[in-house]
Amino acid sequence: MLKITIIAGARPNFVKIAPIIKAINAAKTDGKAIDFRLVHTGQHYDKKMSGSFFEQLGIPEPHANLEAGGGTQAEQTANIMVRFEQELIAHPCDVVLVVGDVTSTMACSITAKKLNIQVVHVEAGIRSGDLSMPEEINRMLTDAISDHFFTTSELANTNLRQAGVADNRIHFVGNTMIDTLLSNIDKFIAPTFDFNLESGKYLVLTLHRPSNVDEAEQLKAMMQAIMEGSGDYPVLFPVHPRTAKVLQDLGISDARLHYVEPLSYLEFNYLVKHAKAVVTDSGGITEETTVMGIPCLTLRKNTERPETITLGTNELVGTNPDSIRKYLDILLSGQWKKGGQIPMWDGKTSERIVERLLNIYG
Known part of the structure; x- marks a missing residue:
């Protein structure tokens, strides 16, 4: 045995x-x-x-x-x-x-x-x-x-x-993360929010890396670039309480910016599947967006998952606000790459x- x-x-x-x-x-x-x-x-x-x-x-x-x-x-x-x-x-x-x-x-x-x-x-x-x-x-x-x-x-x-x-x-x-995704993709659950989200007409944002959320001025500049570059699209941000406090202290708010509590696996991936795009500093999410064919903007200077860029829907945007705006312009102009299947x-x-x-x- x-x-x-x-x-x-x-x-x-x-x-x-x-x-x-x-x-x-x-x-x-x-x-x-x-x-x-x-x-x-x-x-x-x-x-x-x-x-x-x-x-x-x-x-x-x-x-x-x-x-x-x-x-x-x-x-x-x-x-x-x-x-x-x-x-x-x-x-x-x-x-x-x-x-x-x-x-x-x-x-x-x-x-x-x-x-x-x-x-x-x-x-x-x-x-x-x-x-x-x-x-x-x-x-x-x-x-x-x-x-x-x-x-x-x-x-x-x-x-x-x-x-x-x-x-x-x-x-x-x-x-194996894709095993979980594919076995649950038909079971995703729509979260219950008090605001309406139309499929393909909102962005999902996640930030958790200390280099992004602990530096107040950097976080503020990135958030401003995201909101300025995202057109009329609502931006949905499932946010950790610690990050939420930093954002609150910085006074970062916008009518299109919706802070929500962290979601369950099935709820979060429902949002991703129906989003226009995802803006994130997570590695795992770049894998899931690639398989679901959703554009992904990674706010990091490096990635341990380069196949999501070379073969998938992900781009390594970096953390410079001007770069964030540039990639959002590409997204909103409808010129984002399609991506393809990743072996195995x-x-x-x-x-x-x-x-x-x-x-x-x-």
Whole structure:
């Protein structure tokens, strides 16, 4: 029996592991000798990640919640490692499977390796080249000690090979986040707002990176550029309470700018699917917009997902207000690129992952 401990610590992790759990359960039903234990590190507390969130995505309640959130990066990392070590000693496994690039991914990988347990990294090999991002450090450290690497793109494969990883440890399988998207796209739920939004006639905005939301003057200049460049379109901004306070203190308001609380997965992606475009500094959203064919403007100076630009609907706009206006002009003039399909982003990634795991460890 192949025993896998699956780690999730923040909302994007759960979106990525949901289809893997579904594929493991399908393999079990087919008589395969595989089982899993789901460990929530508690890295992030998210009130939207209640029972309804798990129910929406078909995720079982975690077998364990380490409740290791809060504190500085170092404190959080230490708490996760101490508590996950106790978890692994109490519940031994053959493989620890980590996804993405949050602190939990790195901390649990290190803990597992020190106990001589195999580590598999899903979404391995992606790089932004920006070491000021905590996520980049998490990716690099996790990939430095993982045993097998499940990748989303050929560029990720190349990055790993250049780091000295042998081909037989690299498995190009696709993107589990797209598995979740495609399996839920017919279940999206329209949010209930007290203002009317017409399909294709509004923009969705998300900002969360400290470099964008913690510098007051930079945030103000970017918001002004977005509102000046977005024509008559309403701009819908699901905003974190901390960012909302900064925006309120700056006095940023506009009749077309609608602040709303963070939304559930099915509600948020309903908005994206029906938007004119998305303006964001998130990496994951650029993947979802590409698959849904929605124009995406990324307010960052780099990206770890370049395939969304070369093959998809995303453009790397940067954070300069003049650049933001320029790209919004292109959007509103109807000249945005169409984008195309990305290899292996077909909704079957998780099945390939489970098949490979059984071949490797079965």
